[in-house]
Amino acid sequence: MTTTARAQGATVWLTGLPSAGKTTIAQHLGERLRAEGHRVEVLDGDEVRRFLSAGLGFSREDRNTNVQRIGLVSEVLARNGVLTLVPVIAPYADSREAVRKRHEASGTPYIEVHVATPVEVCSDRDVKGLYARQAAGHLTGLTGVDDPYEPPTDPALTLPTQTQSPRESADAVYAVLSERGLV
Ligand SMILES: Nc1ncnc2c1ncn2[C@@H]1O[C@H](COP(=O)(O)OS(=O)(=O)O)[C@@H](OP(=O)(O)O)[C@H]1O
Numbered sequence: 264m265t266t267t268a269r270a271q272g273a274t275v276w277l278t279g280l281p282s283a284g285k286t287t288i289a290q291h292l293g294e295r296l297r298a299e300g301h302r303v304e305v306l307d308g309d310e311v312r313r314f315l316s317a318g319l320g321f322s323r324e325d326r327n328t329n330v331q332r333i334g335l336v337s338e339v340l341a342r343n344g345v346l347t348l349v350p351v352i353a354p355y356a357d358s359r360e361a362v363r364k365r366h367e368a369s370g371t372p373y374i375e376v377h378v379a380t381p382v383e384v385c386s387d388r389d390v391k392g393l394y395a396r397q398a399a400g401h402l403t404g405l406t407g408v409d410d411p412y413e414p415p416t417d418p419a420l421t422l423p424t425q426t427q428s429p430r431e432s433a434d435a436v437y438a439v440l441s442e443r444g445l446v
């Protein structure tokens with residue numbers, strides 16, 4: 264499909280623990296979609312927290328505010344024809360549900376993907392050293408360790424990344440977009 268043929272946007276929210284693989288999958292999927300001519304944006308959690316959510320921490324209230332802000336931006340982008348990839352932890356079910364409802368209200372496709380890497384695997388990967396810092400007592404409130412993570416109960420897709428390559432995980436998300444006629 265070319266960009267001009269049919270600009271149907273969607274939000275793909277990749278929820279999961281730190282080091283689960285959210286960012287990596289979004290990057291791989293984004294590259295593939297761009298190569299095919301789609302308009303794509305990736306709303307990366309770290310970047311959002313530097314600008315749109317600057318000043319917010321990791322309390323339940325701040326995480327909720329962060330997720331709602333990202334949900335607003337992603338819905339606007341998706342409604343206007345952009346495939347919007349959101350690799351953001353979003354640990355609370357009620358917060359994710361509010362984002363889903365925002366999309367439903369405008370008839371904008373919303374696809375929830377659970378990057379379901381076990382915490383032991385995430386802790387081994389420890390891409391940013393957060394698990395080590397938590398274990399050493401230098402950090403508290405780490406999602407999945409000493410802060411809540413409420414797994415999705417009805418995701419469009421669950422990815423066991425511990426048994427997949429990043430390419431395989433990204434291709435599985437692509438397959439869902441394809442099944443729904445979004446690519
Ligand atoms: N306490 C604690 N808990 C969880 N994550 C933490 C924490 N402190 C810092 N970080 C880093 O913050 C990155 C972005 O978080 P998010 O905006 O995705 O989190 S949330 O949805 O608002 O909960 C998140 O990025 P990823 O590792 O890519 O998931 C973490 O690296």
Ligand SMILES: Nc1ncnc2c1ncn2[C@@H]1O[C@H](COP(=O)(O)OP(=O)(O)O)[C@@H](O)[C@H]1O
Nearest residue numbers: 281282283284285286287390424427428429432
């Ligand atoms: N199937 C997979 N999907 C995504 N990442 C994977 C996969 N298998 C191994 N990894 C590795 O796991 C790490 C995940 O890091 P990252 O994407 O930054 O996680 P997150 O954004 O969830 O914090 C990367 O080093 C990546 O290469």
